[in-house]
Each structure stands twice: as structure tokens, then as C-alpha cells.
Amino acid sequence: MKHFINTDEVEDLVALANEGLVLKKQGVGKKPGEGKVLTCLYLNPSLRTRLSTEIAARKLGMECINLAADSAWKLETRSGIVMDGDAAEHLKEQAEVLGRYSDIIAIRAFPLLKDAQEDYHDDFITRFAKYCDIPLVSLESGSLHPLQGLADLMTIQETKKVARPKIVLTWAPHPRQLPQSVANSFSRTIQQAGFDLTIACPEGMELSEEYTGQATLVHDQEEAFEGADYIYAKNWSSFHDYGRTIQRPDWTVTQEKMSRTNQGRFMHCLPVRRNVVVSDDVLDSEASLVGQQAENRIYAAQAVLKNLLSQ
Amino acid sequence: MKHFINTDEVEDLVALANEGLVLKKQGVGKKPGEGKVLTCLYLNPSLRTRLSTEIAARKLGMECINLAADSAWKLETRSGIVMDGDAAEHLKEQAEVLGRYSDIIAIRAFPLLKDAQEDYHDDFITRFAKYCDIPLVSLESGSLHPLQGLADLMTIQETKKVARPKIVLTWAPHPRQLPQSVANSFSRTIQQAGFDLTIACPEGMELSEEYTGQATLVHDQEEAFEGADYIYAKNWSSFHDYGRTIQRPDWTVTQEKMSRTNQGRFMHCLPVRRNVVVSDDVLDSEASLVGQQAENRIYAAQAVLKNLLSQ
Amino acid sequence: MKHFINTDEVEDLVALANEGLVLKKQGVGKKPGEGKVLTCLYLNPSLRTRLSTEIAARKLGMECINLAADSAWKLETRSGIVMDGDAAEHLKEQAEVLGRYSDIIAIRAFPLLKDAQEDYHDDFITRFAKYCDIPLVSLESGSLHPLQGLADLMTIQETKKVARPKIVLTWAPHPRQLPQSVANSFSRTIQQAGFDLTIACPEGMELSEEYTGQATLVHDQEEAFEGADYIYAKNWSSFHDYGRTIQRPDWTVTQEKMSRTNQGRFMHCLPVRRNVVVSDDVLDSEASLVGQQAENRIYAAQAVLKNLLSQ
Known part of the structure; x- marks a missing residue:
């Protein structure tokens, strides 16, 4: 390159x-x-x-x-x-x-x-x-944010228990207007490596088609979590109504939602806002990979x- | 450790x-x-x-x-x-x-x-x-401030002419509210190394008992200076009326006070306010160890x- | 040294x-x-x-x-x-x-x-x-600014095609009040190395005699450029009416002025204000040595x- x-x-x-x-x-x-x-x-x-x-x-x-x-x-x-x-x-x-x-x-x-x-x-x-x-x-x-994408891919390579894990990228709430960069790179990197990806987000918050790629798009967060091996949470502002933000506190990742997964691991690029993006109990659990991602x-x-x- | x-x-x-x-x-x-x-x-x-x-x-x-x-x-x-x-x-x-x-x-x-x-x-x-x-x-x-305490102990080890020098830690004036950290560490470190320590300060400015330890407490600065081998000057705010400051310009370390010592060396952790904590003539004299402490x-x-x- | x-x-x-x-x-x-x-x-x-x-x-x-x-x-x-x-x-x-x-x-x-x-x-x-x-x-x-002077001398050593090139230091416009340092060091360094120097500046903007040295002083910029091998442009504030600035947009170095030189190379220490000190076309031309000077x-x-x- x-x-x-x-x-x-x-x-x-x-x-x-x-x-x-x-x-x-x-x-x-x-x-x-x-x-x-x-x-x-x-x-x-x-x-x-x-x-x-x-x-x-x-x-x-x-x-x-x-x-x-x-x-x-x-x-x-x-x-x-x-x-x-x-x-x-x-x-x-x-x-x-x-x-x-x-x-x-x-x-x-x-x-x-x-x-x-x-x-x-x-x-x-x-x-x-x-x-x-x-x-x-x-x-x-x-x-x-391609270095983040590469580190995230490395983390999945290190921890996956099956050849084709169910990987979910979920939109999550945040008080500020954030870029789509981390989500774009995660989506691109994961698919480039040959994994399937499910993207869960509120209507109107879809990523660009360029970076959504072949991902399965879901607007029901709980449905997306069913049987997932990895939950990657991240806030982003709207691409299609460029830069618009929405407040959806019901999209916070909680322990109860995680219980729908297949003992899924939690991922986030950090810095993360506790009890806004994700609840303390998820972040402090063994399921969290955020430190390993950062490393x-x-x-x-x-x-x-x-x-x-x-x- | x-x-x-x-x-x-x-x-x-x-x-x-x-x-x-x-x-x-x-x-x-x-x-x-x-x-x-x-x-x-x-x-x-x-x-x-x-x-x-x-x-x-x-x-x-x-x-x-x-x-x-x-x-x-x-x-x-x-x-x-x-x-x-x-x-x-x-x-x-x-x-x-x-x-x-x-x-x-x-x-x-x-x-x-x-x-x-x-x-x-x-x-x-x-x-x-x-x-x-x-x-x-x-x-x-x-x-x-334990690294300062260790460096100060090294400086005394390097320069002492007798096995048990008289070491005095004296409170000195300062326009701002300062921590007790340097004084606490000096007191602790010196006593931990087996030296005797005299602490001179205005009434009400005593360090915590935890860090005063076995030091001899004196409220008359000139009495404390008598025969001293080392004068360590430092301002600190009150521990017992926590954080309170006092103005006592009569506690500035001067050449005249130093003349009561046993050709005592002057110590300070720096930065030092000239003609507030200590007079120019003391700081610029051969007695000053402040550069060696910093090194x-x-x-x-x-x-x-x-x-x-x-x- | x-x-x-x-x-x-x-x-x-x-x-x-x-x-x-x-x-x-x-x-x-x-x-x-x-x-x-x-x-x-x-x-x-x-x-x-x-x-x-x-x-x-x-x-x-x-x-x-x-x-x-x-x-x-x-x-x-x-x-x-x-x-x-x-x-x-x-x-x-x-x-x-x-x-x-x-x-x-x-x-x-x-x-x-x-x-x-x-x-x-x-x-x-x-x-x-x-x-x-x-x-x-x-x-x-x-x-x-002697490191700049040394780098400029190195650049002339690297690029000169004749033993004694015609070197011109020209004052140029700038919206701010700037030191004489770069100009002083260029003048000093070049002459110290045995080269002749021509300094072109508006009346009143002469450098100090100490740093002008044996340079030929010219108040007509176009005359100075005639047959020059190097044009070094730099703004400076007045030395003689210390710190005074003047606005002379007619002193910007342009392609038209450069055409009077002997395929002269353009020099400047950077940062440079485009189209104030020098026009885009000069700076973007092969004649410019500013990157090499910086290196x-x-x-x-x-x-x-x-x-x-x-x-």
C-alpha cells in the first residue's frame, strides 16, 4: 500500500x-x-x-x-x-x-x-x-477511522469461538454530534475480512450505502441482538440528513438487552459515556472487550x- | 516495592x-x-x-x-x-x-x-x-511528594559533614495557598532515614501528627536555626484548620538568620519566590543547595x- | 565555539x-x-x-x-x-x-x-x-536567526552555478510587525561566507549598519533584481525608526519581477504569506527553493x- x-x-x-x-x-x-x-x-x-x-x-x-x-x-x-x-x-x-x-x-x-x-x-x-x-x-x-477498524478486527480474530460469529454494530445514544467514521470503518473492515455484519439503528440513522455495503439493516435493536456473538456500540450523527442528531435513550445497551445475545462480547472504541451509550454493569462485566480493543x-x-x- | x-x-x-x-x-x-x-x-x-x-x-x-x-x-x-x-x-x-x-x-x-x-x-x-x-x-x-523527599535525602547524604547533622524544616511565607506535600515528605523521609528533625512554624501551622512523627516542634524560628547544619524552607497551608493561609513576612529566611546556624546549608525544592521565602543573598550564596537538590x-x-x- | x-x-x-x-x-x-x-x-x-x-x-x-x-x-x-x-x-x-x-x-x-x-x-x-x-x-x-542563516548558506552552496552568484535580499510586504532577525542573519552569514550581497528595501527600512555590513544598498527593487541569481524575500519592521511597519504592496515579488533575474532562484525562510510576500506563480515554480531551505x-x-x- x-x-x-x-x-x-x-x-x-x-x-x-x-x-x-x-x-x-x-x-x-x-x-x-x-x-x-x-x-x-x-x-x-x-x-x-x-x-x-x-x-x-x-x-x-x-x-x-x-x-x-x-x-x-x-x-x-x-x-x-x-x-x-x-x-x-x-x-x-x-x-x-x-x-x-x-x-x-x-x-x-x-x-x-x-x-x-x-x-x-x-x-x-x-x-x-x-x-x-x-x-x-x-x-x-x-x-x-481505519486504525480503529483494524484493531477491532484484530480483537475479533483473537476472541472469536466460531468461524462466522454474528457481529452486530448498533447505534447508541450520545449527547453530542459525532462523526460516522468509526461506524464506517467497522462496517467496511469487518465485511472486507469476510464476516457478515448486522447494523441496528433508528430509522433515518442508516450509514451511507458506500459503507453499509452488504450488511443486514435492522431498525429493531432487540431483534438484532438475538444470538449475537459481538455487540459493537457506537453513536453517529445522520448521514442522509447530514449531521443531524437524535435523542433515543431507549437505545442504550443494557444487561437486559445483552441477555438476548449468545453470551455476546461488548465492544466500543472509547471514550465511552457510561449509562448513556452503555450501562455500568455491561461495561464492567467480563463480556466487555473495550480494554483489549484499545490495547x-x-x-x-x-x-x-x-x-x-x-x- | x-x-x-x-x-x-x-x-x-x-x-x-x-x-x-x-x-x-x-x-x-x-x-x-x-x-x-x-x-x-x-x-x-x-x-x-x-x-x-x-x-x-x-x-x-x-x-x-x-x-x-x-x-x-x-x-x-x-x-x-x-x-x-x-x-x-x-x-x-x-x-x-x-x-x-x-x-x-x-x-x-x-x-x-x-x-x-x-x-x-x-x-x-x-x-x-x-x-x-x-x-x-x-x-x-x-x-x-516522595521523589522530592528522596532527592532531598540524597542531597543531605552527599553533603553532610557529621553523621547526625541538625536538620531544620522551617515554614516560610508565600502569597498563595500551598499543599503540605513537600513538607510532609521531607519530614517523613528524613526521619525514616534515621535523622533527627526540628520543625519550625508559626502556631497553628503544624503538620499532621502522622507526618510530624518524632520531630521536635518549635514556634520560634531563630531558636530553631541555632547551630543548624541544614535549613529546609518551605511554605505550606494549615493542616489543622485545613487549607488556611497566613501572612508572616517575619518568617522569610534571611542572611542574618542563617548566621545563627553552624554554617548551615540552605535547601528548597523550587520554584522559590525570592525575597518572600528567602532573601537574594542567601539563595545566591555558597550555602544554597537548591540546584543540587533539583539535579x-x-x-x-x-x-x-x-x-x-x-x- | x-x-x-x-x-x-x-x-x-x-x-x-x-x-x-x-x-x-x-x-x-x-x-x-x-x-x-x-x-x-x-x-x-x-x-x-x-x-x-x-x-x-x-x-x-x-x-x-x-x-x-x-x-x-x-x-x-x-x-x-x-x-x-x-x-x-x-x-x-x-x-x-x-x-x-x-x-x-x-x-x-x-x-x-x-x-x-x-x-x-x-x-x-x-x-x-x-x-x-x-x-x-x-x-x-x-x-x-543564525540556524536559518546557516541553512540558507547551505542551500546556496548546494545550488550555485557560479562561484560568485548575485545574491539579493529584498524587503517584502507583510500585514504584521516582524523582527529583523532573519534578514540580519542572512546578510551576516552570506557576507561572512565571502559572498557579495545586495539589499533592496524601501527608504527607511534599512537594516542596522552592524548587520548591513558591506552589502550594496538599493531602494529600487527592480534594479536590484537585474541579473540576480538568488532573490531572498523577507519582511522586516524598521530598525532606524525601531519597530515601525509600512505597507508597500508594490514590493510583492512577482513573476514579472523574477523575469529580470538571471533565471534567479527564489528563497524565503517560511512561513510565507502567499500573494502578499510573493505571488503563487513564483512560489509554485521550479525556481523556488523554500522547501530545500526548510529541509x-x-x-x-x-x-x-x-x-x-x-x-
Whole structure:
């Protein structure tokens, strides 16, 4: 692969996930990243992503430099503009310079949730890639969170008891307006790996057709939970009425709903709002995989970085 | 030792201090921290602590990651709450994830100085430890600053001219409300190492009995200074009228007061307010050990980290 | 050399530039910085400087610690003051402690542009050096930006087609009040290396005589561009009417003006305001060297650090 902005460009995603699991067990061996630089550009806040990426890079022997966007000065992204306002630097120069300074660049740039076209096909990472000639890694783009998707796939690979588990992605309540990125990447990644997926959400909250793919769509959450091996909970704002949020407290994942599953495991990407997205008893139970998912972020990032370094 | 939250759990504190001094002289040798991660969580500002801890860790071969609290999002610490407000993540998840990402976690969490019980026995570090199964290091807790205490002990070990020097901890003025942590740790550490201690403070500013221990309590500062080999100055707010501050400019450490000592050395943990805590002439004199104390923070941290890594 | 605060103290600047170019080609070889600490103190924002310096240090094997000024607490710089206000620490203690923690300290401290004497001869770095006994590196001082000057010299060494190219430093428009530092360092460095320099600026915007040196001064920009091999554009505020700014949109560097040169290359230190300092077509043309200049910052810093480490 050239970049890692979405998982579509990964020829064999399962092999990449397995590579992550091997790295987890055997460590990095001789350090392929010695003398190489990863620069991480955070346009949005991050905890797990920042830590897991930095730890992954450093254990590979790479230097890792974290930059908060606008930490130095405001960036101009429009073309042909007379820069006599607030912005002191243009994206073009910043991308070129970071490209010259780094061997790989990783970028987190959340969607604005106002214009689906811009968020999905012309977001910050896409524009950055135009002026920068080295591998880019998405740390969450306008439409996807592929490292999360890869870590989630690794977690299912590690824990599944049957070859074809029933995997359910369920919409859950949240007080804020959130992107569809994590849900899109989970849906895409799981299906790309050859699993079946059921997506449960209130009417109007369906994901884009592009990322729904062949998933079975259900609007009755309890029906979806029947016999499930994995319940992946996540809130997202509407794609079809782009950015709209709804309040549906009846969609919180509870122990009672979990009892309909086949001793299903609970998954969430974190951070999670307790007793809004999911009840304390589910999150604190043995069924919860959230810590393991978070830990796998390190090895997902290592697998990706190692792969990019070996190009 | 399992954690390093207070020095009580250190079986032989002097041996640990001596180990720090050996590290200072001989360096770390082969790196025991290779491939290990120290995550430092700063809920409060830090200069010496951040730098000395990071340098200590890196020279041991560890990766060191610094996190400012709330740099990603607000943290919920209460149990059983419906998280529909500002806080996006619960302490439980953050502690579990940082535990999975790290080999050692270090935390700075100042007391709020409103409730002694909470600050002394149920502070942030105590609650964090409940959900995290790896060694923790206090970078200053609600009641203690044990790395400072260890560095101070190392400084006395390095400079003492007699086996049992007269050591005086004196309260000093300060415009702000400060914790008792540094004073508590100095008192505890010095006595734990077998030295006698005299504590001088205005009436009402006595430390807790728990941390006063066997120290000789004096309310007349000049009497305390007579024949002293070490004067350790520090402001703290009241323990017994919890958090109350007083203004006593007559308690500033001056050259004239120092002349009563036995060519006593001056100590302070820094940062220090010149001509409030201590006069320029004392701080700029040969008697001052403040730079050496600060330098010893590196080797105190190294001794502690090395010890925790070898468990 | 002892410090690197200005290039005057460098005995053979060209040799140092060449050393940078050798580092660029051959890498650092065995790491001379192993176990050494570079602490970078940023009193002002930085992107290229922070990244290039950190990358340079780490590739040399050094640890690099970045500190934002006032990130811990406000610093007092005046002498003899009673510190009962906002500032919690004095420059004296901070300089001594950072000196004990580090092997080299690098400082960025922009001028205030109110008092030329203070900015040019008694700035933060000068005062810091009084209390700190290890090598200092300027990451831009009150009057100079010597690492930029060195990188610019390296860029000319790499690209020049004749032994004595015509080099022009031209004032250019900018909406903000900027220091003279980059211009001063370019003028000084180029002349120190034995090149001739032409400086073009509106009347009243001449650099100090100290840094103008033997340069040919021209007030007609187009005349200056005639036959030039290099056009270095930069805005600066007035030295002689200290800190005054002027608006002269007719001084923007355009393609039409560049056509008067001898296929001249365009240089700028970045960040650059497009269509204010220079037009898009010049910046996006093959003539532009701005990316190469930025890249050379890494190797300029490496050459300087390596030299300081070998003292």
C-alpha cells in the first residue's frame, strides 16, 4: 500500500491484522524504523490514538513527533488567496515541509459534519496528500477511522469461538454530534475480512450505502441482538440528513438487552459515556472487550507502520 | 516495592537513596528500560518534575510519554453517574487503557485543600490505582511528594559533614495557598532515614501528627536555626484548620538568620519566590543547595524507576 | 565555539556549512549524542525550528525535551525583586536547573520590537546565558536567526552555478510587525561566507549598519533584481525608526519581477504569506527553493549540535 487513509487500498486486510497479532506476541524484532521519523498532526483531541501511535512508532525504533494543529499558527487551506488575514502559512508549504522532515505522516482531522461531499471526498487529509509525497496514515479522517477498524478486527480474530460469529454494530445514544467514521470503518473492515455484519439503528440513522455495503439493516435493536456473538456500540450523527442528531435513550445497551445475545462480547472504541451509550454493569462485566480493543490499537499501528516502512 | 506513592512501602529507604547516588556516579549501565513505557499524567503544572522524570526514564532506555490532564477531554471520576455532561471519559477506562499501554505510570495530582480526608486518603492517585494493575509513581499526590523527599535525602547524604547533622524544616511565607506535600515528605523521609528533625512554624501551622512523627516542634524560628547544619524552607497551608493561609513576612529566611546556624546549608525544592521565602543573598550564596537538590531529582527518579522495572 | 547565539563566534562558517552538507549526505554515523540531553525553550511559536531541531538532535542520538515558556508558571526576569506577584520562579533558578539537566540548551525568544538596545544586546538569551554554564543555541533571538542563516548558506552552496552568484535580499510586504532577525542573519552569514550581497528595501527600512555590513544598498527593487541569481524575500519592521511597519504592496515579488533575474532562484525562510510576500506563480515554480531551505534546517542544526557536543 502507498498510504493508509482507508483500508480499501490494503490488498489483504486479514493478513495485515494477523501481522498485527504476530507483532503483539513476538515484538518488533530488529527495529525497522531506526532513524525514521513519524510526524503526527492532530487537528483534533486524542488520547488512545496519540499514545498507541507514538508507542507503536517508538517500539519500532522510529522517532515520533506530535504536532497539534494551529499550535504554531493558523493554516490557510484555500487556493489563490491573498494571505493578509490570520493564517500565517499555507497548507501547501506545511505539507511539503512536513514531507521533507518525515518518513511517514499521520493526520487526525475530524469532519465538520456540514457538507458530506467535503467530509467524505475532499477532507483535510485528501488535500494534504496533494502536496506531500510520502506515506500518510489516517488517525481518523472525515469519513473513516481505519486504525480503529483494524484493531477491532484484530480483537475479533483473537476472541472469536466460531468461524462466522454474528457481529452486530448498533447505534447508541450520545449527547453530542459525532462523526460516522468509526461506524464506517467497522462496517467496511469487518465485511472486507469476510464476516457478515448486522447494523441496528433508528430509522433515518442508516450509514451511507458506500459503507453499509452488504450488511443486514435492522431498525429493531432487540431483534438484532438475538444470538449475537459481538455487540459493537457506537453513536453517529445522520448521514442522509447530514449531521443531524437524535435523542433515543431507549437505545442504550443494557444487561437486559445483552441477555438476548449468545453470551455476546461488548465492544466500543472509547471514550465511552457510561449509562448513556452503555450501562455500568455491561461495561464492567467480563463480556466487555473495550480494554483489549484499545490495547490492540498499538499493534494495529505497528503493523501499518512496519508495512509502510518496508515499501 | 509495588508502587511508589509514599516512601513507607520502601523497605530500606537509605539503600534506595544510595542507589540513586550510585546511578548518578556510574550511569545506568546496560539499559533496564529498553522497550518499556513510562506514561506521566500531569493534572498540574510541572517543570523540574517533568524534566527530571523524563530524562531519568529516557536515560534508562524507556520511552516516556507526557500527558496533560484534560488535554484530550474532561474526565469523570464519580461512580454510577449518567455521563451526559461535559466529561467524555471515565477514570476507570482511562486507568485501564493507560495501564495496558504502559509499564509504569507516574501521576501528579495536587490536593484541592478543601477536605483533608480526601486529599490525604482518597486522592486521584489512590482512585486511579484501583483500576490499574501496574506500578504507579507519585509525582506529587494530595499529601506527599516522595521523589522530592528522596532527592532531598540524597542531597543531605552527599553533603553532610557529621553523621547526625541538625536538620531544620522551617515554614516560610508565600502569597498563595500551598499543599503540605513537600513538607510532609521531607519530614517523613528524613526521619525514616534515621535523622533527627526540628520543625519550625508559626502556631497553628503544624503538620499532621502522622507526618510530624518524632520531630521536635518549635514556634520560634531563630531558636530553631541555632547551630543548624541544614535549613529546609518551605511554605505550606494549615493542616489543622485545613487549607488556611497566613501572612508572616517575619518568617522569610534571611542572611542574618542563617548566621545563627553552624554554617548551615540552605535547601528548597523550587520554584522559590525570592525575597518572600528567602532573601537574594542567601539563595545566591555558597550555602544554597537548591540546584543540587533539583539535579538529584533525576537520579532519585532513576533509582525508583530502575527498582520498579526490576520487580 | 562555546555557544551558538550568533555566527560571529564561528571561526570558519563555510566549514560548518559544509559539515552540515556532509551530514546530510552521509548521516550521523556513530551517534555522538548518545545519553546527552538537548532542552529547547520556546518563548514563541515554532514549527520548522521545533521539528528540525528535534529531528536533528534525535538522529544524533540525543534526547530532546521541548518546553513552552510559561507552560509551568510565569518567569521573573528582573533582579532584586520581591516575588509576591504572578511569577513563581526566577530566571536565575530556571537557567541553573535547566543547565544541570541538559547538555545543550536551545532558546527561541523573539524581540519585543520596542527597545533596540534590549532586543539587540540584552535579550532573553543573553540574560539566560549569565546563569547557565553549558552551550546555548539560538532558535531565533532578539536580533538574529543564525540556524536559518546557516541553512540558507547551505542551500546556496548546494545550488550555485557560479562561484560568485548575485545574491539579493529584498524587503517584502507583510500585514504584521516582524523582527529583523532573519534578514540580519542572512546578510551576516552570506557576507561572512565571502559572498557579495545586495539589499533592496524601501527608504527607511534599512537594516542596522552592524548587520548591513558591506552589502550594496538599493531602494529600487527592480534594479536590484537585474541579473540576480538568488532573490531572498523577507519582511522586516524598521530598525532606524525601531519597530515601525509600512505597507508597500508594490514590493510583492512577482513573476514579472523574477523575469529580470538571471533565471534567479527564489528563497524565503517560511512561513510565507502567499500573494502578499510573493505571488503563487513564483512560489509554485521550479525556481523556488523554500522547501530545500526548510529541509536544510535539519542538517544545519545537526552540524551545530555535533560541533557543540565535540567541545
